[in-house]
Amino acid sequence: MPTARLLTLTCNATEDWMGDDEVLVKVFGTRYGEAYRPMNNHQTWDINLDAPFGTNSRMRIEVWDKDLGWWLDPDDLLGVHYVNASQAGTGQKSAEFNADEASYTLVYEVVA
Template identity: 30%
Template sequence: MPSIHLKTLKCIEQEDWTFHDDVLLKVNGETVLFTSMDEGEKNSIDQYISFGEKAVVKLYEADYGGDDNDFLGAHTVRRGSGVLHFTRDDANYQLTYAVS
């Protein structure tokens, strides 16, 4: 069974311009990271997640007080390695990964 190695998440540009971003990273619907990040910050994740045919990686900025979370993007990964870019809603995040 393949696994995706989530290496690092870097915040190039925050979605929330008034405060830090509360970042929520999901793989195949399961939350694998929930952390606060500021512009320029890099977070070492270093997690391996097993998957079947594909891994669907989604990134959100969590909102509170009744708002829905801000969807920053999604990618489907089957093999390879590289950098996934999440740039929706005026944000810019880079996730480095490798599939083994």
């Protein structure tokens, strides 16, 4: 079963105008997983999260800036990236998350 290994997430620019983003990474594969950490500009997070998924499937990865979560200050989806099982063994890849004037770079690899 292939596994997406999320290695690092780098904050190039926060979505929030003042202070840290409250970054939430959600992974939708054969199981659901998530990781949370406050981040500011030019910080890198060593996520080290392994997420298995089916051989003939793909995994959805979302990056969010968690806010208060209600209608005046809803959580902000910063982007979505799909990882395919066919990427197994092809080395490290990167994905960009750039919605709402934020900029994040995720480095991952797919292992068999």
